[in-house]
Amino acid sequence: MSDFSQIRLMRNAFGKLAFTGADGVVHDNVVPVRAFPIAAPEEGIAIVSADGHELLWIDALNALPEAVRALLKEELANREFLPEILRIKNVSAFASPSTWQVETSRGDATLVLRGEEDIRRIGDVSLMIADTHGVQFFIRDLKKLDKHSRKLLDRFL
Structure with missing residues (x-):
């Protein structure tokens, strides 16, 4: 030390x-x-x-x-600007591109996902999601998301 x-x-x-x-x-x-x-x-x-x-x-x-x-x-x-997604409220479509309404650690936000390739796994339980504007959103622990959020996210994983 x-x-x-x-x-x-x-x-x-x-x-x-x-x-x-x-x-x-x-x-x-x-x-x-x-x-x-x-x-x-x-x-x-x-x-x-x-x-x-x-x-x-x-x-x-x-x-x-x-x-x-x-x-x-x-x-x-x-x-560092890395908002953490706490809850996924709504997804416009289960095909890409899709618009997501999310609750983050920095407040409510809207992101547009171009494709599933913009969702990257980080370890076993974390995800990075890049929107069309280049903003990176972070999901720290998939298991801690509410049931509705996990159900919506599962359609893209």
């Missing part, structure tokens, strides 16, 4: 992240990047400079001091 006591992460005057490494060098406009945002969102985070160079690798978020961890989580949440 690395020693993160010499590392500082804070927002600069423009609201962007600034990183100060153990060497004391300040890097403005850094970006946190998850290596595995779906499979292991709490592990494998890189702090990347404005010119794309990795400044720091973090094996696990829980290894960081609380203030740094909270700031990183806040920044990652602002950068």
Whole structure:
């Protein structure tokens, strides 16, 4: 486990992240990047400079001091837009393309599914669904969907 006591992460005057490494060098406009945002969102985070160079690798978020961890989580949440489908309300047709009315973690949404190939399995219980606008929707656990949602989704799997 690395020693993160010499590392500082804070927002600069423009609201962007600034990183100060153990060497004391300040890097403005850094970006946190998850290596595995779906499979292991709490592990494998890189702090990347404005010119794309990795400044720091973090094996696990829980290894960081609380203030740094909270700031990183806040920044990652602002950068990542991955609404989670909580319920499928309606599907216009069981042939593609079809329009889906869904309830997500970010509110109600409408997505248009071009074809079954736009539904990808992630592990045993998760799915990624891409709509015609390129927005990725996530179903974390198929088993946790209500019966009506599973019945509608089963027609496409």
